[in-house]
Amino acid sequence: MDPITLEILNTQVAAASEEMALTLKRTARSLYVKEAVDFGVGLVTPEGRFFGNPRDFGSALIDHDITPTLEALGEPLESGDVLLTNHPYETAGLVSHTPDLTLIRPYYSGETLVCYGYTFVHSTDVGGKVPSSVSPTNSELYQEGLLIPSVKLMRRGEWNNDVLRLYRANVRTPDLNCHDLTAMLAALETGGKRVEALVAEHGLEAFIQGQRDLLDYAAEKARAVLRQIPDGTYDFWDFLDDDAITPVPMRFHVTVKVDDGRIHLDFTETDPQVDSAYNVPTLGRRHAWLTVRILHFVTTHDPSVPMNGGIFRDVTVALRKGTILDPIFPAATGVRAASAYRLNDAVTGAFAQAVDEEVPCPSGGAMVPVVLAEYEQLSGARNVVVLNSVIVGSGARRGSDGYDGIDGSLSTIRNTPVEKSELEAGVEILEYGLNRDSAGPGQWRGGLGLRFTFRVSQSGSAVLGRGLERFYFRPWGMAGGMPGANMRVVQNIGTPREKALGKIDIVWLEKGDTVTFLTPGGGGYGDPFLRAPEAVLDDVLSGFVSPEAAERDYGVKIVERAIDREATARLRKARPLRSKENGDAFDFGPERNGWDAVFTRDRMQALNDALMTRPPSQRQSLRQELFRVVVPELFDADARAARQVIPDPAASKERLEAATADLAKDH
């Protein structure tokens, strides 16, 4: 196709998908669409690849192939048909958890298939064990709601009422969900009209050819960006604190191989799948959650790249069946986003070894909708309100501090005004501000985390804080920078009844109790001793850094709102500079250093290999038992809260090696 028409088509297909998104947003009513923007739309080639996606609306998870979903239908999709599914395994992860109701409609011109329209909406509820269908403690897919394989919701333009009735009978919010379905169909209709106009303008063959050319164009642009990464092999890992049903951490390991702009992501050393809902269904294929960081790397360095699947053409992955990132059906997948968050931190760490000036340090690593459930004293009716989405700070990067109280790394959710929350729930919000000293110190410091305190006005209120992370393993610093603070949740802070809550699922409160969320800031970049003393002073005067931390971490002595130059010079001479060259490429903090000293890469590989020789159904309990033997303190809440679970590393190491050997031989 000629380059002028290609540029025009480039604008037009992006706009067509944006029109679909705008139609969906306008006609939908649910909070997930209107507020959380948890929906997606796109145009897909006859070969199953996304070639048109909105840049600014909805979810930009475009690295998918819809072919398995179509094949699962077992019959052709004809003109006027609409496919419905929410099956994470049958779709090979196109649907990554059951609430993501997904529709696909083919667009024909006469007898010729032109392309497909695609849309999903995170539905309010699809049935299952808990309202909203998602809970970290769900242990298999069947608890996560109605499972819908590829079926025809519409046949030749007519509703399939049997499917609809079955669906409505199995969800808690049938009217709201059906309204979402109608809005999704309207979006597909808009896409269809636009595709028809594009075929009329450019001709059928040219438009089909244009789809491929747009993928090629994106691939070429992405490759040009990825070639900036020096060839080599880089490996890294990071953790989620635990799997919600045992205190055993989940470890995400990646080896990135770069060869002339071709990227291979090898996740095979990631931990075995868990009996909770953190698994990411990929069926062993490349998947949007695995390649998010690559997408962001490309769009950051070339904002003109078209948003389509071509971006990932030179990316390959290796996964191991039975791990968190390639779980075996019917492992639960409801909170897979938490895993995606952390595996992408691991990818960042690997990239940083190649191009540390090009990537930011990790953010505080959590996103917590703080939910309050109040019970009306007389009627017993329940009022459930999201008080706020409490987020973390962004990571620093070479040349810039991280963003304070904002984390753009995976989600762009906005916070809720305090005045709105107070209208909705019986609380007084006492603080909503930045969490002092939470950011990783550095020449460029991390963004600060948040401090959020509220007081409940009636007894019997309950607080839920799902998605709390980084209690144990901190957001790490880079190139001499230091890690951000750990997450903390505290009841009745600053009173005699103060109590650290740790990772809460649900906490019951009495009238007048307060709860405070103190979230981590992002990791710091570069030696904090290289930060200009004036910048440190400004942080102190702004209340972002305490005078004690200025002295301890930054080597800057502040006396009466001014820098004590002499003392500062003395402090900064007290130790050699921290740098990549001096062995400070990464600073993980003492907790992880202690953990990694026992659970080295080799030992973890041996352990995971040994576990994999056992039947899938036994792995999780064997794993838990092993950790109980190797690090018994991990199972002691007080020791965890004190962040000291390996008092005797040598002993733990010996126990680990012995237990792994047992596991490997003893069948």
Added chain:
Amino acid sequence: MARSYRVGIDVGGTFTDFVLIDSEGERLETWKEPSTPADPARSVVDGFAQLLQHAKLSAADVDVVVHGTTLGLNAILQERGGRVGLVISRGFGDIMVIGRGGLPNSHNYKDPKRQPLVQRRHVYEIPARLRIDGSVLEEPSEEDLDRVAAAARADELQALAVLVINSYSHPDMEEAVAGALAARLPDVRVMASAALWPEVREFERALVAVLNGYIHPMMDDYYAALDRELSAMGLGGRLEIATSNGGTVGVETARRRPIDTLLSGPAAGVSAGTRLAAEAGITHAISVDMGGTSSDMSITHDGEPEFTTETRIGVYPVIIPAINVWTIGAGGGSVLWADPQGLLKVGPRSAGADPGPACYGRGGSEPTITDCYLVLGYLDPEHFLGGRMALDRDAAEAALARLGKAIGIDGAEQVAEAAIRIATAKMSTEVTKGMAQRGYDLADFTLLPFGGAGPTQAALLAEETRLSRILVPPSPGTFCAFGAVTGGLRRDFARSRRATLNADPEAGRAFAEALESLEAEAAAWSTEEGGPAGQAEIAVFADMQYPKTAVELTIAVPPEIAKRADPSELAELFHCEHERLYGFRDAASPVYFTTVRVTARLPAPSLKLPPRSANGSAVPAGRRRVIWRGAPVEAEVFAADSLPAGAELRGPAIIEMIDSTIVVPPGWSLGSDAIGSMHLTRKD
């Protein structure tokens, strides 16, 4: 009644535009004066003198001057405002850093970290806090106030914004704090958030006060200087300032509330376009104000411009109602370039006024859209800006040909044609997206182009978008100044109160109370502007929703229903609108309102324009070769001034106006009407 004169002045980045009209609809004079960004009042005063000389009038003859300026907007975008501080309830001092969270650009993790408008150390927390019901949680002592005043003095602040959490429904404590601080700080402008805009949402409300304080020092100086200089010239009439809602306010109001004037330029154009369209029987219009750096688009539906309470000024959300204008990076100065893969791109970077397009001959070597228009024959190199600025066609061709070599396209005309197709496709997709967002049908709409480049691009855009009607207003290049001079005095008021409409017997009273206070405020303002009591036309709106849903709608409340304030009647308005938009009503659900809104309007000046003679016939002034869709065609060239009322002509034709050029392609016809508007229609 004696004949009176009104002058509209719109300061843009490149030119300051002037329009003069009279009350009898007999005169319409325009003038363009180069802007003087270093001393913005200079071009206003100089151009005003030129205009008067040109019109053979003296300043004493002018009754009203209406002024629109982007000074405040630019101060915010370029971070050049005053030293403003914020006094806020304890626990919320980081509000200006955190904002509402989220990054402006989630695809770029190198998006620059922005400094907040208020430096964190100029935010002072005080123990001043209300509960939701207005009861006191914390109250500041005299010592607290002394401490804050001392700090603000030490920090040499010019303005201080005050926000107490929950002040939107109970403003007394915030007022008291502001009053106490103002008494201690006579040289500092202290503004209470709820006094400016009492709407729920602490960050947005704080931002209203902070932005107002941020631009206040410079705007106040500017308006005072302007008032002084115009008076010195002998102006005895009123000075009014154009506002973001398409109306105007007296200069005293603008000095107190400069935040209301941020987006006055585009708003004035849309507002005048809407009225002009209505006179031509057009109720649905898409306006495109295409200038040098960008195009501002807006939608008029059912005879009303669309308003928004979610305007973005840079990264800041402004909740005060404004005409909804969205900007795309496609203007006459948009630069053409090639990416490493050899694809031709247009914009969003602009060559601006200096060096400007290659054809300006001011040293610009990069080709722009204006260069394309010139090479394709749409513009006459001798006739740009009424002949005041000659264009260099050779320079345009050379720049285009050079770019062509890089992307393998031979010939300047071919590159120009390609770039215009690309730019047009981009603009067209913006229009269709705008329609999808609102659920409107394109077939109902007329394109309303203005700005220097709007009429040139209009038919291209209409063809691509499948719009078949275009209305070009008279003097499109100075249309925003025309909008300023014809806009009437207008202000918006809002008050957040929440009550459930069908469960709570008190709800009707809450609504009535909110409305009563808003009407009193509106009446006071109207009197201040010199309007006789009761003359302001009041429109009432209410934001309503079903509990726990994400759909909040602003509903127009007819006067008699507003007066009765009957909860079930009010709820019914919401049910009906919800049903219209979403196909159903949740009759069993309670409905609550969150904010009551009032718009007060004083009568707008008449739109009467000098009638054009119907005598004579359309005689072409010449012919020229233009390239249309890749092929050369011979177009007749007409001077707009020479076209009699009722003239009809067929494309291909070019209409040269004083400040713009209309392209009438093959397949289109053009008719001129009695006031000099041009109506283009596609014949197929």
